[in-house]
Amino acid sequence: MISQFFVLSQRGDNIVFRDYRGEVAKGSAEIFFRKVKFWKEDGQEEAPPVFNVDGVNYFHVKVVGLLFVATTRVNVSPSLVLELLQRIARVIKDYLGVLSEDSLRKNFVLVYELLDEVIDFGYVQTTSTEVLKSYVFNEPIVVDAARLQPLGPAAIFMQGSKRMPGTAVTKSVVANEPGGRKREEIFVDIIEKISVTFSSSGYILTSEIDGTIQMKSYLTGNPEIRLALNEDLSIGRGGGSVYDYRSSSGAGPVILDDCNFHESVRLDSFDMDRTLALVPPDGEFPVMNYRMTQEFKPPFHINCLIEEAGHLKAEVILKVRAEFPSNITANTVVVQMPLPKYTTRASFELEPGAVGQRTDFKEANKKLEWGLKKIVGGSEHTLRAKLTFSQESHANITKEAGPVSMTFTIPMYNASRLQVKYLQIAKKSSSYNPYRWVRYVTQANSYVARI
Amino acid sequence: MAPPAQSQRSSSPSQPSGKSEVSDLKLQLRQLAGSRAPGVDDSKRELFKKVISYMTIGIDVSSLFGEMVMCSATSDIVLKKMCYLYVGNYAKVNPDLALLTINFLQRDCHDEDPMIRGLALRSLCSLRVANLVEYLVGPLGSGLKDSNSYVRIVAVIGVLKLYHISVSTCVDADFPSILKHLMLNDSDTQVVANCLSALQEIWSAEASTSEEASREREALISKPVIYYLLNRIKEFSEWAQCLVLELVAKYMPLESDEIFDIMNLLEDRLQHANGAVVLATIKVFLQLTLSLTDVHQQVYERIKAPLLTLVSSGSPEQSYAVLSHLHILVMRAPYIFSSDYKHFYCQYNEPYYVKRLKLEMLTAVANESNTYEIVTELCEYAANVDIPIARESIRAVGKIALQQYDVNAIVDRLLQFLEMEKDYVTAEALVLVKDLLRKYPQWSHDCIAVVGNISSKNVQEPKAKAALIWMLGEYSQDMQDAPYILESLVENWDEEHSAEVRLHLLTAVMKCFFKRPPETQNALGAALAAGIADFHQDVHDRALFYYRILQYNVSVAEHVVNPPKQAVSVFADTQSSEIKDRIFDEFNSLSVVYQKPSYMFTDKEHRGPFEFSDELGNLSIGGEAADNVVSAQRVEANDKDLLLTTSEKEETRGSSNNGTDYTAPYDSSSTSVFASQTRMELEISNPTSAGHAPQASLGIDDLLGLGLPAAPAPSSPQLKLSSKAVLDPSAFQQKWRQLPVALSQECSVSPQGVAAFTSPQALLRHMQSHSIHCIASGGQSPNFKFFFFAQKAEETSNYLVECVINTSSAKAQIKIKADDQSTSSAFSTVFQSALSRFGIP
Known part of the structure; x- marks a missing residue:
């Protein structure tokens, strides 16, 4: 049971504010914002998602820089409220196509209309875009998607690659196309976030893939859909150790540690032929989340060397090698490395003929940053940096720097080898042939090499 | 008619700053109010939007109330909704104007479009104006009977809103029983869910005054209702499922078959993508199996994978909420998670609050097989x-x-920290080395060699400095420079800002003096002089005390200041096991995230719709007449403690004692050690006294002698209790909440007592004859629970007792709370002797 819901901009302005029960004073938004902005507890500067001020519990999630907040005086389930906040953001995004401060401000009446139906007197009624459609009458005012930072993991498809109908993911589920007719299409995205930690000697300490199969359907009449996954897919790692790197990579069955499914998914034939059946509701939703610790081939190999090079000087050599096929390209790659605290200057030397690369020494937090627009599969890139120190280093210099961390996005690549073998739509007529998009992408979650 | 509005609309939207805009809007609204021109709805929409946007950013637009209402005569549903929103926001502060809206809202409640009916009814109930409630009853009554489920959904919540505006109107209209009927019969699950929410709130609020309401509330967790809801669980929305599951977690099945049926039914809920559903299911599993130790463990194994999946999917905020729950499970049963330690490794980009939880989990799960890897990480x-x-x-x-067995390697690591030359690393490591030496004095040689190399000038943090000084004093015979380092520290006395450090310095110089007198004598003199002149009271007092005791007798002084030390075996736990159990009982709530039981952060009326713990309102009031005892099943259902078996309790206590999850205190003062040792003694005494069980009436003196060295000798005059003690239930409840547990013991009930235990009433009469009065009781064979109270004769000092009697094991567990703690053990004697005489003619 929640008392109030509000959305604040980055500057702390109320964009929408709904009081459901009148139990919490009106000034709560300011109290909340001040607390979050100047959070200083346990020597930390980041407020946890849930905290209590004078008997009022504040919950918040950050979505595209906006703060979605709920308050209550009751000892409720925190995961229920946080899940709800996230879901409200998703419903709003389904309606507006794009979730941003601008689109919210333009459509706040529609948002109020949604909020009235989602929660009544603090109790959740529904968060289904499908159900809400029949209660909500405002037409969304569409904002220009191109300029805005999009929401959600599927948004990465908007970058670069021309094969994908980028703007489709920013289409409202209720708005009609300019032509008046809706395009029949369905998107299935396999999004994987990978975490790998390499030891200083280069072997893998831990690795995990957190994946989700995301669906967004624009099909009219809600036909049933069947998604077939790898036939040799197995779930649950019986008996053996959780971390087992003996099996060779690149072949063999895909073994998931565990997974969960969306409400609408029926698993009648899952045990038999690894097929998920569902009638997709409107809007974007995860069909399945999964987690895998089975060994996989990490897409990048990182090599880092730091050594002293004379009095008050040191040199860093960073090498990144792409271990995936050459028809695949990673983009928006950033490599970061904390340098010793007493570093005053860093001069960089890129390999000859390097394009689309940038280097930076972040003075404030003593960090080296190396950005690469693109890395083609199979290629290797090197960065050399000469460091100048303000004082003698006492201890082992490798203890003062690192670890190297990396972020990237690799479209049309998935580390787990989990696949959607086919996507079957129950036919309404022989001429009915909607567009189907099955897309893969891998992103770095925590990709770290120790030195 | 329309044109003027048009032209004004096109005037550029100025920055909303206040009054002029509002009066401008007022004018425009007025012009539009009576208009029937085509397109007028669009103009109204624009104006309404402006009004609402002002409202959102906090500009007071309540002065437009009249105009807004005038404009609301429209068939445009978007306009209507905006108008409802506005009216709902301002009706409370404008009760007179709110009356204006009643008319059109009531009319809309009879609209042929169910959507309009629902919306109007919702707005009508949201006005929150007490003198308008009479207008609500009719529309609500028909709303609850509406053929359209949307209207019924709205009407059910409307009843709850009405209850909050006017309790009597809601109750007099008999709405709660209509809701009860709907809950058990409506075809729409959202109607059912809303009925459940509303009834929980209403009956919980009523329960304190009405016997019937508390019975109704109990009935919600009765078998028929629970089964009815469980059988339909998949029809409910995911949010309503959480509601139902929360209710099921309160249900206490009578047979173990039931437990397994429920768990099998809910098994697939663990695979739900919504973390709230999964956690609610886990709570059910954990609560159901509390009394089945083996199954309870299997549950831990079963929920591991789904929890880990939830932690790694979803937003950082969601995974934090799940991780907090995983944390509490890991802390309760670290051995079950010891092979999963890699999941608790921190990722560099995680926020502090996540990393902190993970570090605690890593600490807890460390055992022989994984310690090396964990410590390396x-x-x-x-x-x-x-x-x-x-x-x-x-x-x-x-x-x-x-907490480890093989400390060898870890000590090396700690010593390496000292060599890293980062001031904060050195500081933390020094504190740890100090604690380590208190537990493992045998490591002193290795540690001292390294500590001796640390320059005290590089240590600034008070805690670290205090630790270093403590080591200098304690091991001054092994550290060549100790007297000289201490001397230089004494010389800089005035620059030392921390009183804690100065206190330690005094003691360290004393210790050093006893070991190496000639080298320390000067430093000691200077330290005592500086200490006596110190402005800090404690420092001054300690210096003076040392000075006088040295004057009196140096060997006595040595005996006092530097006696032979015993290694500390267990450091005091920061959180009592009672609190941890309480948090565990409140699984899937904020208590877990805050790591505090709800009474520490929430007012009573907000503890959640179904918070029963230590509430007595639902136990029958047996203050005056002992025969007035509540039916057994009710109490049993709402008190989980009752079903905890004795061995279970022992186990939880045991696990918190083995030191797996304590926080080491940073101060080296001996009080914390002493506290932990007394606590240990007390707890150890329990099983011992249980061992003396067979002759219960004799066992009591034994128990006192064993467990409570401070208790008055048996010969001392017995505590006199007032036979006419009075305490009303709410006062009891309040006291029970506020007072700490003074004594917690287990004792035996004599075989005669068990035989006489035909009904709880018999015991109540017996206790009353000993001036111990029952305030509430309940339970069913073999478990009975009683709350007693007593008052000291000629004084208003109260004793409160919770007594759980298990007739099959002939054991009673008692918890005593007292206004005057010092007499609680004396009272315990009286209580136990009274109890032991039960059944003996």
Whole structure:
């Protein structure tokens, strides 16, 4: 049971504010914002998602820089409220196509209309875009998607690659196309976030893939859909150790540690032929989340060397090698490395003929940053940096720097080898042939090499 | 008619600053109010939007109330909705104007479009104006009977809104029983869910005054209702499923078959993508199996994978909520998670609050087989750029060392920290080395060699400095320079700002003096002089005390200040096991995230729709007449404690004692050690006294002698209790909540007592004859629970007792709380002797 819901901009302005029960004073938004902005507890500067001020519990999630907040005086389930906040953001995004401060401000009446139906007197009624459609009458005012930072993991498809109908993911589920007719299409995205930690000697300490199969359907009449996954897919790692790197990579069955499914998914034939059946509701939703610790081939190999090079000087050599096929390209790659605290200057030397690369020494937090627009599969890139120190280093210099961390996005690549073998739509007529998009992408979650 | 509005609309939207805009809007609204021109709805929409946007940013637009209402005569549903929103926001502050809206809202409640009916009814109930409630009853009554489920959904919540505006109107209209009927019969699950929410709130509020309401509330967790809801669980929305599951977690099945049926039914809920559903299911599983130790463990194994999946899917905020729950499970049963330690490794980009939880989990799960890897990982964090996490990591290494079997390797790591030459690393490591030496004095040689190399000038943090000084004093015979380092520290007395450090310095110089008198004499003189002149009271007093005791007799002084030490075996736990159990009982709530039981952060009326713990309102009031005892099943259902078996309790206590999850105190003052030792004694005494069980009436004196050295000798005059004690239930409840447990013991009931235990009433009469009065009781064979109270004769000092009697094991567990703690053990004697005479003619 929640008392109030509000959305604040980055500057702390109320964009929408709904009081459901009148139990919490009106000034709560300011109290909340001040607390979050100047959070200083346990020597930390980041407020946890849930905290209590004078008997009022504040919950918040950050979505595209906006703060979605709920308050209550009751000892409720925190995961229920946080899940709800996230879901409200998703419903709003389904309606507006794009979730941003601008689109919210333009459509706040529609948002109020949604909020009235989602929660009544603090109790959740529904968060289904499908159900809400029949209660909500405002037409969304569409904002220009191109300029805005999009929401959600599927948004990465908007970058670069021309094969994908980028703007489709920013289409409202209720708005009609300019032509008046809706395009029949369905998107299935396999999004994987990978975490790998390499030891200083280069072997893998831990690795995990957190994946989700995301669906967004624009099909009219809600036909049933069947998604077939790898036939040799197995779930649950019986008996053996959780971390087992003996099996060779690149072949063999895909073994998931565990997974969960969306409400609408029926698993009648899952045990038999690894097929998920569902009638997709409107809007974007995860069909399945999964987690895998089975060994996989990490897409990048990182090599880092730091050594002293004379009095008050040191040199860093960073090498990144792409271990995936050459028809695949990673983009928006950033490599970061904390340098010793007493570093005053860093001069960089890129390999000859390097394009689309940038280097930076972040003075404030003593960090080296190396950005690469693109890395083609199979290629290797090197960065050399000469460091100048303000004082003698006492201890082992490798203890003062690192670890190297990396972020990237690799479209049309998935580390787990989990696949959607086919996507079957129950036919309404022989001429009915909607567009189907099955897309893969891998992103770095925590990709770290120790030195 | 329309044109003027048009032209004004096109005037550029100025910055909303206040009055002029509002009066401008007022004018425009007025012009539009009576208009029937085409397109007028569009103009109204624009104006309404403006009004609402002002409202959102906090500009007071309540002065437009009249105009807004005038404009609301429209068939445009978007306009209507905006108008409802506005009216709902301002009706409370404008009760007179709100009356204006009643008319059109009531009319809309009879609209042929169910959507309009529902919306109007919702707005009508949201006005929150007490003198308008009479207008609500009719529309609500028909709303509850509406053929359209949307209207019924709205009407059910409307009843709850009405209850909050006017309790009597709601109750007099008999709405709660209509809701009850709907809950059990409506075809729409959202109607059912809303009925459940509303009834929980209404009956919980009523329960304190109405016997019937509390019975109704109990009935919600009765078998028929629970089964009815469980059988339909998949029809409910995911949110309503959480509601139902929360209710099921309160249900206490009578047979173990039932437990397994429920768990099998809910098994697939663990695979739900919504974390709230999964956690609610886990709570059911955990609560159901509390009394089945083996199954309870299997549940832990079963829920591991789904929890880990939830932690790694979803937003950081969601995974934090799940991780907090995983944390509490790991802390309760670390051995079950010891092979999953890699999941608790920190990722560099995680926020502090996540890393902190993970570090605690890593510390808890460390055992013989994984310690090496965990400590290696923690050492990586210690060198991290994230300083607070580096500190926490070093502390974690220290804690593992203190709970470990093979400390050897860890000590080496800690000593390496000291050589890293980062001031915060050195500081944390010094504190740890000090704690380590208190537990493992045999390591002193290795440690002292390294500590001796640390320049006290590089140590600034008071806690670290205090630790270093303590070591200098304690091991001055092994550290060549100790007297001289201490001397230089004494010389800089005035620059030392921390009183804690100065106190330690005094003691250390004293200790050093006893070991190496000639070298320390000067320093001691200077220290005592500086200490006596110190402005800080404690420092002054300690210096004076040392000075006088030295004057009196040096060997006595040595005996006092530097006696032979015993190694500390267990450091005091920061959280009592009672509190931990309470938090566990409140699984899937904020208590878990805050790591505090709800009474510490929430007012009573907000503890959640179904918070029963230590509420007595639902137990029958047996103050005056002992025969007035509530039916057994009710109480049993709402008190989980009752079903905890004795062995279970022992086990939880045991696990918190073995030191797996304590936080080491940083101060080296001996009080914390003493506290932990007394606590241990008390707890150890329990099983011992249980062992003396067979002759219960004799066993009591034994128990006192064993467990409570401070208790008055048996010969001392017995505590006199007032036979006419009075305490009303709410006062009892309040006291029970506020007072700490003074005594918690287990004793035996004589075989005669068990035989006489035909009904709880018999015991109540017996106790009353000993001036111990029952305030509430309940239970069913073999478990009975009683709350007693007593008052000291001629004084208003109260004793409160919770007594759980198990007739099959002939054991009674008692918890005593007292206004005057010092007499609680004396009272315990009286209570137990009274209890022991039960059944003996």
